[in-house]
Amino acid sequence: MGFLDSILGKTKLPEAKTDKLxxxxxxxxxxxxxxxxxxxxxxxxxxxxMESSRYDAARAEIEDxxxxxxxxxxxxxxxxxxxYNYVWVVLSDPDFEDLVTNIQMISQVLMEQGFGTQxxxxxxxxxxxxxxxxxxxxxxxxxxPFVPASGRQRDTSREFRLKALMEKEMPIEKDESRWxxxxxxxx
Amino acid sequence: MNRWKSDxxxxxxxxLTMGLLTVLYLAFLAVLLSMGVSQMAIILFMGAxxxxxxxxxxxxxxxxxxxxxxxxxxxxELYQIVSRLCANADLPMPKIAVVKTSxxxxxxxxxxxxxxxxxxxxxxxxxxxxxxxxAVLAHELTHVKNRDMMVMTIATFLSSIAQILVxxxxxxxxxxxxxxxxxxxxxxxLVSLVVWIVSFILIRTLSRYREFAADRGAAIITGQPSNxxxxxxxxxxxxxxxxxxxxxxxxxxxLFITPAISGxxxxxxxxxxxxxxxxxxxxxxxxxxxxx
Numbered sequence: 001m002g003f004l005d006s007i008l009g010k011t012k013l014p015e016a017k018t019d020k021l022x023x024x025x026x027x028x029x030x031x032x033x034x035x036x037x038x039x040x041x042x043x044x045x046x047x048x049x050m051e052s053s054r055y056d057a058a059r060a061e062i063e064d065x066x067x068x069x070x071x072x073x074x075x076x077x078x079x080x081x082x083x084y085n086y087v088w089v090v091l092s093d094p095d096f097e098d099l100v101t102n103i104q105m106i107s108q109v110l111m112e113q114g115f116g117t118q119x120x121x122x123x124x125x126x127x128x129x130x131x132x133x134x135x136x137x138x139x140x141x142x143x144x145p146f147v148p149a150s151g152r153q154r155d156t157s158r159e160f161r162l163k164a165l166m167e168k169e170m171p172i173e174k175d176e177s178r179w180x181x182x183x184x185x186x187x
Numbered sequence: 188m189n190r191w192k193s194d195x196x197x198x199x200x201x202x203l204t205m206g207l208l209t210v211l212y213l214a215f216l217a218v219l220l221s222m223g224v225s226q227m228a229i230i231l232f233m234g235a236x237x238x239x240x241x242x243x244x245x246x247x248x249x250x251x252x253x254x255x256x257x258x259x260x261x262x263x264e265l266y267q268i269v270s271r272l273c274a275n276a277d278l279p280m281p282k283i284a285v286v287k288t289s290x291x292x293x294x295x296x297x298x299x300x301x302x303x304x305x306x307x308x309x310x311x312x313x314x315x316x317x318x319x320x321x322a323v324l325a326h327e328l329t330h331v332k333n334r335d336m337m338v339m340t341i342a343t344f345l346s347s348i349a350q351i352l353v354x355x356x357x358x359x360x361x362x363x364x365x366x367x368x369x370x371x372x373x374x375x376x377l378v379s380l381v382v383w384i385v386s387f388i389l390i391r392t393l394s395r396y397r398e399f400a401a402d403r404g405a406a407i408i409t410g411q412p413s414n415x416x417x418x419x420x421x422x423x424x425x426x427x428x429x430x431x432x433x434x435x436x437x438x439x440x441x442l443f444i445t446p447a448i449s450g451x452x453x454x455x456x457x458x459x460x461x462x463x464x465x466x467x468x469x470x471x472x473x474x475x476x477x478x479x
Contacts, residue, residue, distance in 0.1 A: 007334065007338060011276075013275065048409070050411070052477040084268065120274060180273065182271075183267055
């Protein structure tokens with residue numbers, strides 16, 4: 001977002017950055033081997049829906065492709081709205097690679113249809129002693145950990161530990177003020 | 188590829204208004220300089236004053252509005268709405284404040300993006316549903332993103348000097364015995380008065396354009412222009428009727444007349460916000476663009 005754009009009152013949403021999305025597949029191996037966090041067979045994409053029949057068409061296309069991939073890989077999916085009116089495509093598959101491929105596919109379709117700006121985050125759930133999420137921000141093009149504790153608190157010390165230990169394995173967002181929590185995720 | 192287009196017309200009008208203000212101010216400065224240095228002292232003094240005001244504006248505005256900064260555990264809902272919007276627009280998280288009043292309103296302040304405060308009244312939170320509140324917060328966040336505090340502070344700077352000179356002019360030259368300086372003071376009064384009036388109209392015009400830009404930004408960040416439309420209607424007191432048509436339709440209804448909401452064209456020159464109809468019309472245009 002340039003200075004001139006803001007002076008002229010131009011609003012531009014950042015385009016989705018997907019080039020580092022795949023980094024989670026190798027990182028998942030390390031997470032399990034050295035951190036004791038196993039992929040939990042669940043992942044999701046969070047989308048800001050848009051008021052446009054074109055957007056509805058893109059959504060229908062994603063659903064068709066998901067049905068196809070469900071036959072091929074056995075990945076289960078559901079599409080739902082959370083309490084903040086964001087749309088989630090929630091995937092379940094014990095095979096982690098299939099989750100990563102399907103998430104890549106969903107973001108690709110939305111970007112091709114011109115809705116890349118509506119992609120907010122991709123989320124992978126991991127389970128160790130507790131549940132930890134790795135959130136990929138399409139805006140930042142990087143990952144960050146999110147460990148919810150009870151009562152809308154986050155276990156920040158664990159998040160920082162995960163960051164320190166995984167920093168070499170995957171692109172982790174350096175600016176911790178951008179580690180926005182996501183409460184009430186449907187996965 | 189991106190679905191969102193920018194509004195070239197609005198940007199051009201904004202640029203023209205800012206250009207006219209700059210020309211006006213430069214001419215004003217030239218006149219002041221040609222008349223002597225005593226006015227420069229005023230400008231320096233005012234400059235320091237404006238800088239302080241700009242620097243402390245967030246605290247000043249918050250305390251004058253009776254707004255209180257709230258924590259995440261007090262208002263988890265607001266925090267989650269704003270943090271998702273910020274994530275979507277790639278903005279740092281602002282502070283969030285709440286004003287206890289039944290008046291439905293919201294505002295943003297702070298000198299830059301990392302010192303921003305977004306405030307809502309309890310009245311607006313009660314009146315609007317989740318999506319409408321989100322749209323209003325996105326409008327305020329766009330003000331932050333567009334640096335409207337800075338733009339408007341700079342735009343009003345020389346205008347307030349002209350205003351002060353108009354008020355001081357009688358004392359500056361009135362007591363002087365020298366005929367020359369007396370006519371100088373009269374000229375100064377005249378120039379300042381013209382600059383004050385013209386800049387006032389230009390500043391208000393610019394302010395309305397910034398509001399249009401913030402509405403547009405809210406539509407883009409939320410993806411749903413219609414939520415802001417319904418929020419604006421609710422805030423301005425308009426309600427989609429809940430009463431059954433058959434109950435309302437009766438001989439009595441003939442006694443009522445819908446009040447004309449639109450003000451006259453002349454008064455519109457002086458208002459800081461565009462009319463409700465103009466804002467809704469602009470948002471509906473964005474909605475059509477999304478279908479194209």
